[in-house]
Amino acid sequence: xxxxxxxxxxxxxxxxxxxxxxxxxxxxxxxxxxxxxxxxxxxxxxxxxxxxxxxxxxxxxxxxxxxxxxxxxxxxxxxxxxxxxxxxxxxxxxxxxxxxxxxxxxxxxxxxxxxxxxxx
Amino acid sequence: xxxxxxxxxxxxxxxxxxxxxxxxxxxxxxxxxxxxxxxxxxxxxxxxxxxxxxxxxxxxxxxxxxxxxxxxxxxxxxxxxxxxxxxxxxxxxxxxxxxxxxxxxxxxxxxxxxxxxxxxxxxxxxxxxxxxxxxxxxxxxxxxxxxxxxxxxxxx
Numbered sequence: 001x002x003x004x005x006x007x008x009x010x011x012x013x014x015x016x017x018x019x020x021x022x023x024x025x026x027x028x029x030x031x032x033x034x035x036x037x038x039x040x041x042x043x044x045x046x047x048x049x050x051x052x053x054x055x056x057x058x059x060x061x062x063x064x065x066x067x068x069x070x071x072x073x074x075x076x077x078x079x080x081x082x083x084x085x086x087x088x089x090x091x092x093x094x095x096x097x098x099x100x101x102x103x104x105x106x107x108x109x110x111x112x113x114x115x116x117x118x119x120x
Numbered sequence: 121x122x123x124x125x126x127x128x129x130x131x132x133x134x135x136x137x138x139x140x141x142x143x144x145x146x147x148x149x150x151x152x153x154x155x156x157x158x159x160x161x162x163x164x165x166x167x168x169x170x171x172x173x174x175x176x177x178x179x180x181x182x183x184x185x186x187x188x189x190x191x192x193x194x195x196x197x198x199x200x201x202x203x204x205x206x207x208x209x210x211x212x213x214x215x216x217x218x219x220x221x222x223x224x225x226x227x228x229x230x231x232x233x234x235x236x237x238x239x240x241x242x243x244x245x246x247x248x249x250x251x252x253x254x255x256x257x258x259x260x261x262x263x264x265x266x267x268x269x270x271x272x273x274x275x276x
Contacts, residue, residue: 008236011197011211015144018198054217054236083221086228104218105143 001119002027002045006037006060007052007081012104016050016081019108023115034058038066041073048118050111051098053082053089061093068097077118081111125176125254125273130154132226133180133271134258136219141262144218145196149260157255157270164268165189165243166204168216171235176227178255178272180220180234181247184212188265195264204241213237219269230275250274 003020005028007013013030020028029046031037033055041049049067053060060080067073077099082089085103093101100114134151141149164183172178184192190201193211201208217237224232240247249255249272258269 009210009214009217010207011193011214014197054234056236083218083234085222085225103222105140105222107143
């Protein structure tokens, strides 16, 4: 599974990449904001996006809405992985097309479970 | 009419810090006695800071001695850094980002938005909070060393 990991924090990318590797996902591409994410998605082949919310240049929610508005990208599942924890934010992401939502702080097992649910 | 800031508004930040350390760093963090910031003697090497805006404005900061920051961040991101490095600074910023983001779900009456994190390094640096803000400090102890959580809130 080719995964795009989008977070402006190198720390969070590293933590999530370690988790992905532990559950067998080694084909991981990284992006530091929404703009970079969309550029990399345009290259094609991605099957899952893990997306932070608060990022410079283009936020994760803006990038999510652009992905879901693009016929070539809209079927790629996007899991939001973010410290935005209020119900209103979660509802906004789900209504914008997010496949799932992981609130930081999270344990690695939680992220693994959400990805496994997407693969089914 | 502005909502008044009460000591109870501190609790979400304390519980969020404890939860963040348990879930993401993998160690326990024990809060000490809350004190007003003006009474706290703070002398740290590195601080991660988040700005708050909405119906309350202010800052959330986590301040560490250098050795503790390196040890905590190495544990947080499975790193092996021996000295301050951009990845350690990023990790300190991400820790305070997670703590503030997780806390604000308990402070819905303020409709708080958080900024991107900033990180300050250098001995004896000072963090200036908004004038007339309610500013408090909570010391935390961990098996990797101690740190302080400082929160300033002012209704808008």
